Amino acid sequence: MITIKGLSKIFHTKDQDVRAVDDLSLEINKGEIYGVIGYSGAGKSTFIRLLNRLEDPTEGSIWVDDQNLTSMNKGKLRLARQEIGMIFQHFNLLWSRTVHDNIAFPLEIAGVPRAERQKRVNDLIELVGLKGRGGSYPSQLSGGQKQRVGIARALANNPKVLLCDEATSALDPETTDSILDLLVDINEKLGLTIVLITHEMHVIRKICHQVAVMEQGKIVEQGEVLDVFLHPQRQVTKKFVDQVMGDPEKETSMQVIKNNYEAGEIIRLHFVGESTNQALISEISRKFTVDVNILHGKITQTQKGAYGTMYVQFEGEQDEINRAIHYIQSTSVEVEVDPDA
Numbered sequence: 001m002i003t004i005k006g007l008s009k010i011f012h013t014k015d016q017d018v019r020a021v022d023d024l025s026l027e028i029n030k031g032e033i034y035g036v037i038g039y040s041g042a043g044k045s046t047f048i049r050l051l052n053r054l055e056d057p058t059e060g061s062i063w064v065d066d067q068n069l070t071s072m073n074k075g076k077l078r079l080a081r082q083e084i085g086m087i088f089q090h091f092n093l094l095w096s097r098t099v100h101d102n103i104a105f106p107l108e109i110a111g112v113p114r115a116e117r118q119k120r121v122n123d124l125i126e127l128v129g130l131k132g133r134g135g136s137y138p139s140q141l142s143g144g145q146k147q148r149v150g151i152a153r154a155l156a157n158n159p160k161v162l163l164c165d166e167a168t169s170a171l172d173p174e175t176t177d178s179i180l181d182l183l184v185d186i187n188e189k190l191g192l193t194i195v196l197i198t199h200e201m202h203v204i205r206k207i208c209h210q211v212a213v214m215e216q217g218k219i220v221e222q223g224e225v226l227d228v229f230l231h232p233q234r235q236v237t238k239k240f241v242d243q244v245m246g247d248p249e250k251e252t253s254m255q256v257i258k259n260n261y262e263a264g265e266i267i268r269l270h271f272v273g274e275s276t277n278q279a280l281i282s283e284i285s286r287k288f289t290v291d292v293n294i295l296h297g298k299i300t301q302t303q304k305g306a307y308g309t310m311y312v313q314f315e316g317e318q319d320e321i322n323r324a325i326h327y328i329q330s331t332s333v334e335v336e337v338d339p340d341a
């Protein structure tokens with residue numbers, strides 16, 4: 001759906017030239033939720049603004065659905081932009097217009113006849129869960145409701161791509177989750193391709209299929225979310241993964257666990273991906289004469305299944321413990337005996 005080749009943006013300021021986006025190339029497939037994560041100043045906002053040419057690139061090309069956005073004149077660009085919706089951190093609603101009229105605005109600009117406009121707005125209000133609020137003004141809505149209006153407005157012209165610029169950063173955690181759920185719902189219902197930028201790994205974990213990590217204008221790491229969670233290569237990526245998972249080693253020293261639980265074996269279980277399920281624990285205690293003590297750990301969900309680490313203690317006859325470990329080795333859960341050895 002989107003192909004980016006050699007994209008750069010240099011801002012010329014009085015004192016210096018800033019290379020905000022530096023020779024960036026990537027492919028985003030149709031129907032994918034693609035997240036770009038980075039710390040402040042990494043170049044995320046510039047990147048997403050280049051995608052619909054709110055900024056003009058210094059170098060490189062952007063193709064959206066086989067159209068080269070970078071070589072378009074203003075007239076063609078205006079039409080092409082109707083295929084790319086965008087939502088913003090601070091919603092960017094028109095305060096003097098009702099919810100209904102905010103959503104109708106892009107349809108008016110596109111010249112959609114009144115009756116058709118009416119129906120489309122009502123459908124959109126329903127889609128984003130704002131039924132009954134069409135007559136309200138933005139000042140009468142909560143942050144989450146305002147972002148729902150922003151989403152409905154962005155979808156008005158049936159875009160193929162939705163760009164999200166830190167769309168949940170101004171919202172509390174619970175509202176963030178409800179907006180993220182709505183984005184997944186829209187992605188699944190409409191097959192919409194979604195590109196989002198964020199500084200929160202929680203957002204990536206919860207809804208993205210693919211992630212790119214940005215640092216100093218470049219993409220330094222990229223891949224399926226679960227892969228990046230499992231094998232983060234760069235220091236910056238490890239820090240983002242720790243945002244969600246914590247670092248079990250840092251939080252609880254293995255030595256403390258060992259001192260407290262001297263009997264049996266201490267085992268680290270690493271849960272990865274869709275075939276994983278935590279029924280493993282009850283299965284072990286049913287199949288083998290082994291007591292399982294859960295000591296410490298964290299499991300989280302991604303779009304591709306569960307991921308995380310758990311420390312357990314197996315108590316019983318050594319032979320039985322060995323058989324239980326052998327059994328786990330035959331499943332998709334990775335197992336490590338005496339993890340600190």
Ligand SMILES: Nc1ncnc2c1ncn2[C@@H]1O[C@H](COP(=O)(O)OP(=O)(O)OP(=O)(O)O)[C@@H](O)[C@H]1O
Pocket residue numbers: 011012013018019020038039040041042043044045046047199
């Ligand atoms: N209009 C501009 N003129 C000059 N420099 C700019 C401009 N816009 C961005 N920059 C610079 O480009 C770099 C990348 O900024 P950008 O806003 O894209 O990063 P970001 O990752 O989105 O950070 P944040 O999350 O803080 O917005 C920064 O060094 C910034 O100062």
